[in-house]
Amino acid sequence: MSMPFYVSPEQLMKDRADYARKGIARGRSVVAVQYADGILFVSENPSQALHKVSEIYDRIAFAAVGRYNEFENLRIAGVRLADMRGYSYDRRDVTGRGLANAYAQTLGTIFSSGGEKPYEVELFVAEIGDSPAADQIYRLTYDGQVADEHGYAVMGGAAEAVASYLESRFTEGMALEEALRMAVAALGHSEGEDRVISVRDLEVAVLDRTRTQPRKFNRLVPARLEPLLGGRGTPAASPQSTVAGHRPDGDDQPAPTTAEPPVAPPPTDPPSDPGDPLT
Template sequence: MSMPFYVSPEQLMKDRADFARKGIARGRSVAVLQYADGILFVSENPSAALHKISEIYDRIAFAAVGRYNEFENLRIAGVRLADMRGYSYDRRDVTGRGLANAYAQTLGAIFSSGGEKPYEVELFVGEVGDTADGDQIYRLTYDGQVADEQGFAAMGGSAETVTNHIKERYRPGASLEEALRWAVEGLGSTDGGQPREIPVTSLEVAVLDRTRSQQRKFKRLTDSQLARLLAKDETPAPAPAATDDTPVAPPRDPSDPLA
C-alpha cells in the first residue's frame, strides 16, 4: 500500500491563496469612492446584462471582481439574508457590517476547506449613512479577511495602479463629477504606460445617493448621464460688461437675413 503524498498545511494554504489571486488578477478592476452625497461605484464592464455592481438592500450595495458565477451566488445569498432579516425584525437591522461579516464567514470557510477550491472573488459592501460620517465601505478578500476602507479603494487586476492614481487626486467632500472622473481615469491608467480612454458604453456606474427622497438609495447611471458628467467644461467665458466708453451695437433688424 502506497503512502499518500504529504503537503504541509502552510504550503497548502499558500497554494490556495496563489490560485485565488491569479484568478482575481485576470478581472477588470472596480473602484469605490465617497463623494459629497454618498458612495460611488465604478467598473469597466462592457456587458450590459452581467452586472458587477448591484443593490443588496435599501442603503446597501455590492460590487465584485473575479468569477461571475461565484460572486453572483454570493450576491443572491446576501439579498436573501437581507430580506429575511428585514422581514423578521426591522429594516434598520439590515446593516452593511452584518452582511460583510456573513460574507467573511462564508469565504473563510470555503478557503480553509479542503473539499473544494477557494472562491476567486473579491467584494465591496457599501452602506450609505444619513451623513458622510455614517458611510461604510468594507472590502472582503477571497480568504474571508475584512477591511474597513475610508474615502476610496480599488480591487481587481490593476488595483494598486488604480488606487495610487486616485490617491494623488482624492479629497473628501468632492462632487460626483470629480469623483467619477478620478475613478475613470484611474481605471484607464497603466503602470508606466500610456493611459487609455475607456468609452462610456464600457462603464458600469452606480451610486448610493443619500439625497434621494425614496427609501432606496441605489441608482444606476445611464450612458447619457455618464457622458454629461464626464464632459469637460467648455463654457465660453462671459463677455466683459459694457462701460460708458464701450460702443454698444445697435439692435438687429429681424427682417435682415444676415442678422
C-alpha cells in the same frame, strides 16, 4: 504499500491563496469612491446584462470582481439574508456590517475547506449613512478577511496602479462629477500609456443620500454619464469615417459638411494642401 503524498498546511494554504489571487487579477478593476452626497462605484464592464455592481438593500450596495458565477451566488445569498432579516425584525436591522460578517464567514469557510476550491472573488459591501462620516465600505477578500476602507478602495485587475492614482488625487467632499472623472481616469491609468475608456464600457452606480426614496441605489446609464464626464470617454471616430467630421486620410482638421459649408481662409493664410481629396 506506498506512502500517501504529504503537503504541509502552510504550503496548502499558500497554493490556495495563489490560485485565488491569479483568478481575481484576471478581472477588471472596480473602484469605490466616497463623494459629498454618497458612494460611487465605477467599473469597466462592456456587458450590459452581467453587472458587477448591484443593490442589496435600501442603503446597501454590493460590488464584486472575479468569477461571475461565484460572486453572483454570493449576491443572491446576501439579498435573501437581508430580505429575511428585514421581514423578521425591522428594516433598520439590516446593516452593511452584518452582511460583511456573513460574507466573511462564508468565504473563510470555503477557503479553509479542503473539499472544494477557494472562491476567486473579492467583494465590496457599502452602506450609506445620514452623513459622510457614517458611510461604510467593507472590502472582503477570497479568504474571508474584512477591511474597513475610507475615502476610496480598489479591487481586482491592476489594483495597485489604480490605487496609486487615486491616492495622489482624492480629496474629501468631492462632487459627483469630479469623483466620477477621477475614477474613470484611474481605471484607464497604467504604467505605460493611459487609455480613455468608452462610456459604453463603463458600469457606474451610486448610493445617493439625497434621494427621497428609502432605496438609495441608483444606476447611471450612458446618457447620464456623457454630460457628467464632459465628453471624456466617448468612443473615438474611425480614421476611415467621414461621418464624424474627420478626413479619410487621418488628418484631424474638420471636414466640410452639407449642413455647414466651409469658410474660405483669408488671403493672408497659406493655401491648402493640393493633395487633400476634400479641398
